[in-house]
Amino acid sequence: MSVYAPRGITHSLETLGAWVLGVLWVLPLVYAFWTAFHPPAYSTNFTLAAPLTLGNFVKAWQAAPFARYFANTVILVTMVLAAQLVLVTLAAYAFARFRFPGRDVVFALVLVQLMVMPDVLIVENYRTMTALGIKDTILSIGLPYMASAFGIFLLRQTFKTVPRELDEAARVEGCSPLQTLWKVYVPLARPTYIAYALVSISYHWNNFLWPLIITNSVESRPVTVGLQVFSATDQGIDWSIISAATLMTTGPLLIAFLLFQRQFVQSFIRAGIR
């Protein structure tokens, strides 16, 4: 792009535009940070003399069982990811390297989930969970997402790029199909697995509507629902504490993102472009 890089006045104008947009983009976040780290008296009083405090975080942490909510989210995210990795790997292998009648039809049926996600089938899935008797459990939050069409599609594309010769060599050495999968395909697909894992973790850490519907107790609520219950109940609308709670619940993900920025961005691109 260097030939068409902006020069002179255009360059200055575009730099200005980019920075105005950038500042606008961080403003709400900076404001939340300001409020969370200062005493309530200073939440709309922007002076350099304002004392820093962690008191809002302490109050938020004590006001609701956030430790339990965090534990629930970690269990949920781990459980969903583990199940997804196994299910998606097996299914993608079948679609990529096996010939069987009805393969294309079944694959099309899998892809239906890309459009009709569990997010919109809340009414019927609630009915199903009630019938299964697992309403208000962490399992019921994760179950609809475990067989992920997106993951199957992504991994199938990756498996298809594995040279047939490697596969055949493994078979000649006496590997069963499952051993071939484990020793040849899975190691070669590592970047795809990392990309998929990051996307899945951030999706399920952030998921809200379905967990809100299906959970009803502290024992199963993830941190997003916990935050909502906390800020919706009457706190006397103390924005300092709500801001602190909001930042606290996003903290682990935000820190992970800041540390592994490049991997995150690369993963989202890899998962998107496919």
Place this chain on the structure above:
Amino acid sequence: MTRTREWLYAWLLLLPAATLLALFTHYPAIANLWHSFYSTPRGARPAKFIGLDNYRALVDDPIFWRALSNNLWYALGTIPLSIALALLMAVWVNGRLPGRGFLRLAYFTPTVLPMIAVANIWLFFYTPGYGLLEQITGFFGWPSHNWLGSQSTALPALMIVTIWKEAGFFMIFYLAALQSMSPHLAEAAAIEGASRSYFFRRVTLPLLMPTTLFVLVNAVINAFRLVDHIVVMTRGGPDNATALLLYYIFEIGFRFWDSSYAAALTMVLLVLLGAVAIVQFTFLERRTFYQ
């Protein structure tokens, strides 16, 4: 391996994923249609077949039409603007601007935050008389305004939140596409004497078409799928001004517990998403054209 054994093997590999998919995607979609023809069981009264009554109620329901039109306006208001901003951000971040590392981070960070946290932050931002927006408008001496509490500004205020959250996400796909473009194209065009804007319009934009399509489909789906911020910020109000379709389904299904009517409403959403799928499928062939 014999052929039958291969079939059997493949099906065994598929079985776990296929079972869960059938149970939580295909079955609910069909059961949803089925239940939309029945009444909601209440107390001693079991569900009974009522044919198209739920759909008749739907046609006569002003809130449903309000939610549908809100959702269309919401899609129209958020999608083009967030895609245009994403493209602009990508071009800027791809160039040699001072501080582009910071800018990329600033644009992308809202993407990793949960929508519910974003909603909390913006709820505070919009708070009348207290939030940062009011501080700024107050500084200029403009009158106070309840952005989320008035009919005319509530939905646009929510649209801004969505654009803020999504533009950075779409940016990275444009950025990836821009970085994979050969620099020879620009060099050749420059030798031919093409201006910067001409090059952008006639070379860059067409080459970004597949990315735009991908981003567009995602944006449309998100416009109908993501209502977390409505739950936090407005609960559909004031007076249904911000009720989106999925939010209305949520209200009917889990506040009024009218599961049959919610099923009929869900069918409308499924038809809309199906239409998106068909459009995407027809455009898929053109997608390969440039690659």
